[in-house]
Amino acid sequence: MAVNASDANVANTTSAASAAERLRITEIFHSIQGEADAIGWRTVFVRLTGCPLRCVWCDTEYSFYGGDWRDIDDILAEVASHGAKHVCVTGGEPLAQKRCLILLRKLCDEGYEVSLETSGAIDVSDVDPRVRKVMDLKAPDSGESKRNLWTNLNHLLPHDQVKIVIASRADYEWSRDVVAEHAIDKRCMVLFSPVHGAVEPRALAEWIIEDKLPVRFQLQLHKLLWQDAPGH
Ligand SMILES: C[S@@+](CC[C@H](N)C(=O)[O-])C[C@H]1O[C@@H](n2cnc3c(N)ncnc32)[C@H](O)[C@@H]1O
Ligand SMILES: Nc1nc2[nH]cc(C(=O)O)c2c(=O)[nH]1
Ligand code: SF4
Ligand SMILES: [Mg+2]
Known part of the structure; x- marks a missing residue:
C-alpha cells in the first residue's frame, strides 16, 4: 500500500521518538x-553498557562494550516480568547514557523501590529524588580518584548512600579522612x-572498629553466594 507524505511523517516522528527512548x-x-542498604532483597538488575572509567579492580569489565539497544518500554516490561519490588540500575556507568534518567523516572512512576549504582564521576543532580543513589567515591588504588566529582556530595539525600571500595590500608586512611573532612556521614x-580479593575483609572490619568510624562495613553478598558468576 502507498504511504502518503503525512503518514511517512508520522512514521518518522514515531521512530525518532522511540530511538530517543533507547538504552x-x-x-x-x-x-x-x-x-x-537494600542488601538481601530480591531485585531486578538493569545493567547499562559502557563506562568512561577504568577502575583497576572493576568486576564488571564485560559491560564496557557491546550490549543491545533496547526501548525503555521493553526494558520496563522485562523488569515487570520478574515480579520484584526492588530494581537496581547499574553498569558500567549508567549515567553515562543520558536517557538513563528517563528509565529511572519511569521505574519510580511504576512504583518500584529504585536504586542507582553510580561511580560518582558524573553529575547526579538530575536523578529523580525518589531514586536511592548509591554513589561511589573512588579511592586512590582504583586509579580513578581524579574523576571524583566532589560537587555531587551536595546532591545527596538522606536515603542515598556513599560507598568507598577499599583495596589497601592507604585507601582506608584516605577514605577515613575524606568522610571526616566532608562530614559525609552527616549527609x-x-x-x-x-x-574483592585484595584487602582482607577482617582487617578492614578491625580498622573500622579501632577508629570508631561512623560507617557501615559491607561485603558483596552475591560473591559469597555465587562467586564471580555473571548473571547474579
Ligand atoms: C560495577 S559498579 C557499576 C556502577 C558504577 N560504575 C560504580 O562504579 O559505582 C557497581 C559497584 O561494584 C563495585 N565493585 C566493582 N568491582 C569491585 C570489586 N572488585 N570489589 C568490590 N566492589 C567492586 C563498585 O565500586 C560499585 O560500587
Ligand atoms: N547480586 C548482585 N547485587 C549487586 N548489587 C550491585 C551490583 C552491581 O554490579 O552494581 C550487583 C550485582 O552485580 N549482583
Ligand atoms: S566506574 Fe564502576 S563500572 Fe566503571 S570501571 Fe569503575 S567500578 Fe567498573
Ligand atoms: Mg557487580
Whole structure:
C-alpha cells in the first residue's frame, strides 16, 4: 500500500521518538541484592553498557562494550516480568547514557523501590529524588580518584548512600579522612567495602572498629553466594 507524505511523517516522528527512548543494555537479571542498604532483597538488575572509567579492580569489565539497544518500554516490561519490588540500575556507568534518567523516572512512576549504582564521576543532580543513589567515591588504588566529582556530595539525600571500595590500608586512611573532612556521614549512610580479593575483609572490619568510624562495613553478598558468576 502507498504511504502518503503525512503518514511517512508520522512514521518518522514515531521512530525518532522511540530511538530517543533507547538504552544500550548489557543484561537484565533477577537476583538477590548483594550491596548497599537494600542488601538481601530480591531485585531486578538493569545493567547499562559502557563506562568512561577504568577502575583497576572493576568486576564488571564485560559491560564496557557491546550490549543491545533496547526501548525503555521493553526494558520496563522485562523488569515487570520478574515480579520484584526492588530494581537496581547499574553498569558500567549508567549515567553515562543520558536517557538513563528517563528509565529511572519511569521505574519510580511504576512504583518500584529504585536504586542507582553510580561511580560518582558524573553529575547526579538530575536523578529523580525518589531514586536511592548509591554513589561511589573512588579511592586512590582504583586509579580513578581524579574523576571524583566532589560537587555531587551536595546532591545527596538522606536515603542515598556513599560507598568507598577499599583495596589497601592507604585507601582506608584516605577514605577515613575524606568522610571526616566532608562530614559525609552527616549527609547519608557511608559504606566501606573491601575490594574483592585484595584487602582482607577482617582487617578492614578491625580498622573500622579501632577508629570508631561512623560507617557501615559491607561485603558483596552475591560473591559469597555465587562467586564471580555473571548473571547474579
Ligand atoms: C560495577 S559498579 C557499576 C556502577 C558504577 N560504575 C560504580 O562504579 O559505582 C557497581 C559497584 O561494584 C563495585 N565493585 C566493582 N568491582 C569491585 C570489586 N572488585 N570489589 C568490590 N566492589 C567492586 C563498585 O565500586 C560499585 O560500587
Ligand atoms: N547480586 C548482585 N547485587 C549487586 N548489587 C550491585 C551490583 C552491581 O554490579 O552494581 C550487583 C550485582 O552485580 N549482583
Ligand atoms: S566506574 Fe564502576 S563500572 Fe566503571 S570501571 Fe569503575 S567500578 Fe567498573
Ligand atoms: Mg557487580
